[in-house]
Amino acid sequence: MSDFCHSLPRTVQDARTPDNWVKRDPQRLRLTGKHPFNSEARLAPLFDAGFITPAHLHVVRNHGAVPRVDAQKAKDWRIHIHGLVENEVSFSLDDLKDLFPVVTFPVTICCAGNRRREQNIFRKTLGFSWGSAGVSTALWTGVYLSDILDYVKPHRRTAKHVIFEGADDLPQGPYGTSQLLSKARSKDNRMLIAWAMNGLPLEPDHGYPVRIVIPGQIGGRMVKWLTRIEVSPQESQHYLHFKDNKVLPMEVTPERARVDDHWWYDPRYMITELNINSIIAKPDHNEILQIPASSPDSPDEGTYNLRGFAYAGGGRRLGRIEISLDDGLSWELADIDYPEDLFREVIHDDPIYGTIDMTDRDTCFCWCFWTFPVSHSKLSETSVISVRAMDEAMNTQPRDMYTNATGMLNNWWFRVAVHRTETDNGIQLQFEHPAPMETTGGWMERIQKEGQDVLKPRFGPSVSTELSTTP
Amino acid sequence: MSDFCHSLPRTVQDARTPDNWVKRDPQRLRLTGKHPFNSEARLAPLFDAGFITPAHLHVVRNHGAVPRVDAQKAKDWRIHIHGLVENEVSFSLDDLKDLFPVVTFPVTICCAGNRRREQNIFRKTLGFSWGSAGVSTALWTGVYLSDILDYVKPHRRTAKHVIFEGADDLPQGPYGTSQLLSKARSKDNRMLIAWAMNGLPLEPDHGYPVRIVIPGQIGGRMVKWLTRIEVSPQESQHYLHFKDNKVLPMEVTPERARVDDHWWYDPRYMITELNINSIIAKPDHNEILQIPASSPDSPDEGTYNLRGFAYAGGGRRLGRIEISLDDGLSWELADIDYPEDLFREVIHDDPIYGTIDMTDRDTCFCWCFWTFPVSHSKLSETSVISVRAMDEAMNTQPRDMYTNATGMLNNWWFRVAVHRTETDNGIQLQFEHPAPMETTGGWMERIQKEGQDVLKPRFGPSVSTELSTTP
Numbered sequence: 049m050s051d052f053c054h055s056l057p058r059t060v061q062d063a064r065t066p067d068n069w070v071k072r073d074p075q076r077l078r079l080t081g082k083h084p085f086n087s088e089a090r091l092a093p094l095f096d097a098g099f100i101t102p103a104h105l106h107v108v109r110n111h112g113a114v115p116r117v118d119a120q121k122a123k124d125w126r127i128h129i130h131g132l133v134e135n136e137v138s139f140s141l142d143d144l145k146d147l148f149p150v151v152t153f154p155v156t157i158c159c160a161g162n163r164r165r166e167q168n169i170f171r172k173t174l175g176f177s178w179g180s181a182g183v184s185t186a187l188w189t190g191v192y193l194s195d196i197l198d199y200v201k202p203h204r205r206t207a208k209h210v211i212f213e214g215a216d217d218l219p220q221g222p223y224g225t226s227q228l229l230s231k232a233r234s235k236d237n238r239m240l241i242a243w244a245m246n247g248l249p250l251e252p253d254h255g256y257p258v259r260i261v262i263p264g265q266i267g268g269r270m271v272k273w274l275t276r277i278e279v280s281p282q283e284s285q286h287y288l289h290f291k292d293n294k295v296l297p298m299e300v301t302p303e304r305a306r307v308d309d310h311w312w313y314d315p316r317y318m319i320t321e322l323n324i325n326s327i328i329a330k331p332d333h334n335e336i337l338q339i340p341a342s343s344p345d346s347p348d349e350g351t352y353n354l355r356g357f358a359y360a361g362g363g364r365r366l367g368r369i370e371i372s373l374d375d376g377l378s379w380e381l382a383d384i385d386y387p388e389d390l391f392r393e394v395i396h397d398d399p400i401y402g403t404i405d406m407t408d409r410d411t412c413f414c415w416c417f418w419t420f421p422v423s424h425s426k427l428s429e430t431s432v433i434s435v436r437a438m439d440e441a442m443n444t445q446p447r448d449m450y451t452n453a454t455g456m457l458n459n460w461w462f463r464v465a466v467h468r469t470e471t472d473n474g475i476q477l478q479f480e481h482p483a484p485m486e487t488t489g490g491w492m493e494r495i496q497k498e499g500q501d502v503l504k505p506r507f508g509p510s511v512s513t514e515l516s517t518t519p
Numbered sequence: 520m521s522d523f524c525h526s527l528p529r530t531v532q533d534a535r536t537p538d539n540w541v542k543r544d545p546q547r548l549r550l551t552g553k554h555p556f557n558s559e560a561r562l563a564p565l566f567d568a569g570f571i572t573p574a575h576l577h578v579v580r581n582h583g584a585v586p587r588v589d590a591q592k593a594k595d596w597r598i599h600i601h602g603l604v605e606n607e608v609s610f611s612l613d614d615l616k617d618l619f620p621v622v623t624f625p626v627t628i629c630c631a632g633n634r635r636r637e638q639n640i641f642r643k644t645l646g647f648s649w650g651s652a653g654v655s656t657a658l659w660t661g662v663y664l665s666d667i668l669d670y671v672k673p674h675r676r677t678a679k680h681v682i683f684e685g686a687d688d689l690p691q692g693p694y695g696t697s698q699l700l701s702k703a704r705s706k707d708n709r710m711l712i713a714w715a716m717n718g719l720p721l722e723p724d725h726g727y728p729v730r731i732v733i734p735g736q737i738g739g740r741m742v743k744w745l746t747r748i749e750v751s752p753q754e755s756q757h758y759l760h761f762k763d764n765k766v767l768p769m770e771v772t773p774e775r776a777r778v779d780d781h782w783w784y785d786p787r788y789m790i791t792e793l794n795i796n797s798i799i800a801k802p803d804h805n806e807i808l809q810i811p812a813s814s815p816d817s818p819d820e821g822t823y824n825l826r827g828f829a830y831a832g833g834g835r836r837l838g839r840i841e842i843s844l845d846d847g848l849s850w851e852l853a854d855i856d857y858p859e860d861l862f863r864e865v866i867h868d869d870p871i872y873g874t875i876d877m878t879d880r881d882t883c884f885c886w887c888f889w890t891f892p893v894s895h896s897k898l899s900e901t902s903v904i905s906v907r908a909m910d911e912a913m914n915t916q917p918r919d920m921y922t923n924a925t926g927m928l929n930n931w932w933f934r935v936a937v938h939r940t941e942t943d944n945g946i947q948l949q950f951e952h953p954a955p956m957e958t959t960g961g962w963m964e965r966i967q968k969e970g971q972d973v974l975k976p977r978f979g980p981s982v983s984t985e986l987s988t989t990p
Binding site for chain 1 (some may be wrong): 677699788832879915
């Protein structure tokens with residue numbers, strides 16, 4: 049019975065929460081207990097799903113209960129657009145479809161807290177732990193925000209910000225945040241008012257009936273259950289616009305950030321664009337590779353394909369992804385695959401999903417995938433596999449963690465430790481991720497227990513190779 | 520007489536070169552011998568000149584002889600705009616002024632080779648040495664390239680690149696390079712066809728009579744003595760479009776780059792945007808600070824203001840500049856001053872220089888200045904002062920040098936070594952830059968001679984504090 053319980057329909061874990069009506073995959077990792085629902089997929093199925101993430105594996109970040117919206121309520125839904133505009137309007141979803149070109153294209157969405165568990169192991173931040181799978185890609189359908197702004201005509205000079213507000217009912221009011229008007233009006237940024245994901249209406253967790261999708265930015269800017277757009281002389285005054293999605297300076301510890309309120313109101317520390325990140329998915333955490341002893345009968349040695357994904361912000365393409373097998377002394381290029389490029393080659397007009405046409409742009413708003421083949425013999429002499437990506441503006445991931453109070457945008461080199469055991473039949477390699485979410489293990493927790501400085505990890509034979517055996 | 524010679528008019532150093540007609544300040548540092556003329560200012564006068572760099576201190580990068588253009592030739596000058604466009608045209612400068620809005624605004628121009636001398640000390644790259652002053656800011660007057668492109672109407676779908684060509688006569692043909700059409704057409708990028716600098720016609724070294732200025736990009740994309748703009752399905756085929764302004768992968772040594780031609784034709788390694796950089800100007804190289812012994816009569820200790828500048832690419836603002844006095848263990852915020860912001864507050868219409876109006880944009884295309892006050896006592900306990908900047912997209916400068924075949928876009932932490940001597944009257948501090956251009960000294964050369972790894976510098980009492988005494 050107990051095993052069976054875990055595979056019951058979705059209401060079991062949510063039964064005693066306001067979300068008890070929401071259908072969810074019970075296999076999902078829940079990062080903040082039962083409620084609110086915050087979830088990433090397990091790394092392996094996320095990676096294996098490929099370029100387009102199925103909705104049931106897609107990252108979810110909720111701040112409270114999901115607004116309960118049925119079909120009738122969705123039909124009656126209005127987005128009120130007001131403030132410093134010539135034409136104040138209230139649009140239904142049908143209005144949007146009638147008035148503006150409908151478009152569909154893929155966008156990667158990533159929580160700014162992705163990889164925060166690594167920072168939490170070093171020092172408890174103000175945020176809950178995410179592993180490295182808080183990132184997903186979907187096809188989004190909607191209309192461009194820039195078209196809507198052209199329609200309502202923001203006042204010249206005085207209008208500076210565009211504020212978005214959702215329908216969620218949080219202790220300090222609804223969730224809301226804002227963009228600079230100059231960025232929101234730019235067609236190049238392709239901010240989208242979206243009502244469909246992967247060809248279906250949004251799921252409740254993804255903002256049914258309508259949300260914002262902002263390519264190249266952190267997930268926290270993409271307001272769900274959108275009710276209101278305000279053009280304003282000042283930025284959003286919503287509580288979480290100030291108290292969330294910041295990377296405060298390194299010198300501001302979580303304790304100082306709790307006490308010194310002014311840090312949260314300094315616009316310089318607001319984060320909008322994603323920064324560069326890359327993740328090793330293969331080998332997975334705790335994966336084991338058996339390398340048979342070579343014999344005269346099998347002189348050809350095997351190859352292991354290191355694989356993973358990477359992403360960046362602001363539409364910038366990743367021009368190179370580099371692998372180091374000697375803890376950063378030398379780096380070699382991985383092969384890069386950008387499935388997003390396939391969308392640049394065709395123009396598709398669909399009666400429902402509008403136009404898919406990326407032939408006129410060069411920006412990259414999706415993750416890419418990398419492969420680095422390495423011989424078994426070389427891999428067996430390696431103590432740590434590191435990956436770093438570099439974007440077309442020559443920004444790259446740092447060797448050192450930028451420790452910060454919220455633990456956001458953590459993007460130091462992703463390192464997988466390699467543990468080698470000689471066996472009767474050859475060599476066994478076991479791989480260890482820094483801070484996997486699905487277990488309590490990982491090399492960061494392990495070396496911290498051993499008394500090492502987790503921010504200056506040393507790998508290799510001089511270090512204990514005893515593995516945490518926690519499943 | 521010998522001293523006097525150095526202050527003679529400009530023809531002395533250029534006398535036996537094709538540039539013998541060009542007027543130049545004889546004090547300028549010449550980085551490539553006599554010819555072609557490549558020059559940065561000395562760091563101290565560049566910094567002391569402030570936000571707007573006078574033309575005589577402004578960085579110059581020439582690939583050959585300066586095209587000789589007199590007033591009549593300038594009047595007859597035409598820019599031919601052709602290729603995949605509906606309206607092929609040939610514009611004089613007067614045509615440009617008549618047809619399009621004239622604008623003026625400040626832009627920082629930086630050679631991608633700035634700080635290359637540091638890489639050349641580690642390993643001779645394919646490029647000549649620049650110090651840290653290969654960067655300048657001027658007021659540029661002209662018309663927007665995007666307006667011109669709207670006028671000539673590029674063909675939809677087939678047109679992908681915009682090629683620029685200058686009038687210089689190089690062994691492999693004129694200098695030329697290209698931009699993606701999608702970026703060139705975007706008004707946000709504010710690419711400019713410019714004929715004036717700091718309110719005067721361009722000097723010959725800066726492209727008289729007309730050049731391109733591309734805010735947020737490396738200097739090498741800003742073609743001077745502009746004669747031709749071609750809208751094309753393919754990128755520029757000019758020799759130096761391929762063989763210059765690349766950051767090849769770290770694994771490609773200068774030797775490999777010389778032999779394996781294919782690296783130069785891989786578009787992923789082309790550089791366009793500037794990356795993030797920050798420089799310490801005060802203390803200057805070899806500057807000496809005398810700290811008198813404290814006495815009961817003077818209990819207040821003094822303060823030294825560390826100062827410098829910083830810049831980034833792509834219009835991204837620097838949100839923080841951090842100083843470390845313990846070689847990167849901890850970082851504190853410097854104060855930042857963005858003089859560019861003053862231009863956002865006014866709208867100025869001038870009959871000659873057109874409109875200065877930055878009220879509708881939030882991008883940053885200029886350098887900023889930073890200050891970090893530190894007490895004499897704290898400074899005297901410091902072995903190295905490091906600076907790093909971080910842009911609004913949370914990209915920052917790396918601890919480690921990204922060594923590459925051309926030695927371009929070098930932006931590891933800028934570090935100034937501090938040497939302390941106890942004297943009868945107190946303490947004397949002497950400061951040492953990594954690789955100043957105006958002398959042969961600097962700590963990189965010094966520690967290399969001492970047998971240290973220049974890429975893993977160690978500072979402090981355990982290291983020899985003997986200074987290079989080369990003037």
